[in-house]
Amino acid sequence: GENVEQHPSTLSVQEGDSAVIKCTYSDSASNYFPWYKQELGKRPQLIIDIRSNVGEKKDQRIAVTLNKTAKHFSLHITETQPEDSAVYFCAATSDFGNEKLTFGTGTRLTIIP
Amino acid sequence: NAGVTQTPKFRILKIGQSMTLQCTQDMNHNYMYWYRQDPGMGLKLIYYSVGAGITDKGEVPNGYNVSRSTTEDFPLRLELAAPSQTSVYFCAYRGEEKLFFGSGTQLSVL
Numbered sequence: 001g002e003n004v005e006q007h008p009s010t011l012s013v014q015e016g017d018s019a020v021i022k023c024t025y026s027d028s029a030s031n032y033f034p035w036y037k038q039e040l041g042k043r044p045q046l047i048i049d050i051r052s053n054v055g056e057k058k059d060q061r062i063a064v065t066l067n068k069t070a071k072h073f074s075l076h077i078t079e080t081q082p083e084d085s086a087v088y089f090c091a092a093t094s095d096f097g098n099e100k101l102t103f104g105t106g107t108r109l110t111i112i113p
Numbered sequence: 114n115a116g117v118t119q120t121p122k123f124r125i126l127k128i129g130q131s132m133t134l135q136c137t138q139d140m141n142h143n144y145m146y147w148y149r150q151d152p153g154m155g156l157k158l159i160y161y162s163v164g165a166g167i168t169d170k171g172e173v174p175n176g177y178n179v180s181r182s183t184t185e186d187f188p189l190r191l192e193l194a195a196p197s198q199t200s201v202y203f204c205a206y207r208g209e210e211k212l213f214f215g216s217g218t219q220l221s222v223l
Contacts, residue, residue: 001172004155006155034211034212042216043203043214043215043216043217044156044203044214045214046211046212046213049211089155089156091155100146100158100161100171101156101158101212102158102172103155103156103157104155105153105154105155106153106154106155
C-alpha cells in the first residue's frame with residue numbers, strides 16, 4: 001500500500017517569512033495529492049490539492065509543487081501570518097475519485113509574531 | 114461545513130462497552146468515509162462506502178463495523194471497546210471531487 005512521509009514534524013517561522021513542508025510517497029501510481037489544515041480542536045480542512053498531470057498549483061499565498069519522478073510534493077506558504085499557525089497534513093491516493101487517502105503524520109506550524 | 118453531522122462530540126466508554134458513532138448527511142453524497150486520528154498522527158481510514166448497501170474496509174478496520182442502509186446515514190459501530198480505540202473519529206464525504214470532514218467525535222476508552 002501507499003506510504004506517505006512528511007517533514008518536518010514541527011516548524012517555526014517569523015511572521016512574514018515563507019514556510020515549506022515536504023512529503024514523499026511510495027506508490028508511483030498515486031495521482032492525487034491534497035493538503036489539509038487542522039486548527040486545534042477542529043476538523044481538517046482542504047486548503048489546496050494537485051493532480052498528477054500538473055506540476056504546480058497556486059492559490060494566493062499557498063502553492064503546491066509535485067515531482068513525480070522523485071515522488072515528492074511540497075506545500076509552500078508565503079508571507080506567513082499568525083492565522084497560518086496550525087497542523088498541516090499531506091495525503092496521497094492512487095484511487096482519485098474514491099479519496100481513500102493515505103495521510104502523512106502532520107507538521108505543526110507556528111508563526112512567531 | 115454543515116455537509117455532514119457527527120454525534121456525539123465526546124464520549125467516554127468503559128472497556129468492553131459498545132457504542133455507535135452517528136454520521137448523517139443530507140446532500141445525497143454517495144461516497145462516505147470513517148477516519149480515526151490518534152494524537153500526533155495523521156488520519157487512518159477505517160471503512161468507506163460508495164453508496165447505499167455498499168461498504169468496504171480501509172486501512173484499520175479491526176474492532177469496527179459499519180452499515181449503509183440509506184444514502185444519508187453511515188454509522189460506525191464499536192462492539193467491544195478497547196483502550197486502543199481511544200481516538201478522534203472523523204466522518205467524511207466526497208463532494209466536488211474533494212474530501213470534506215465532519216466535526217469529529219472524541220472517544221476515550223478507559
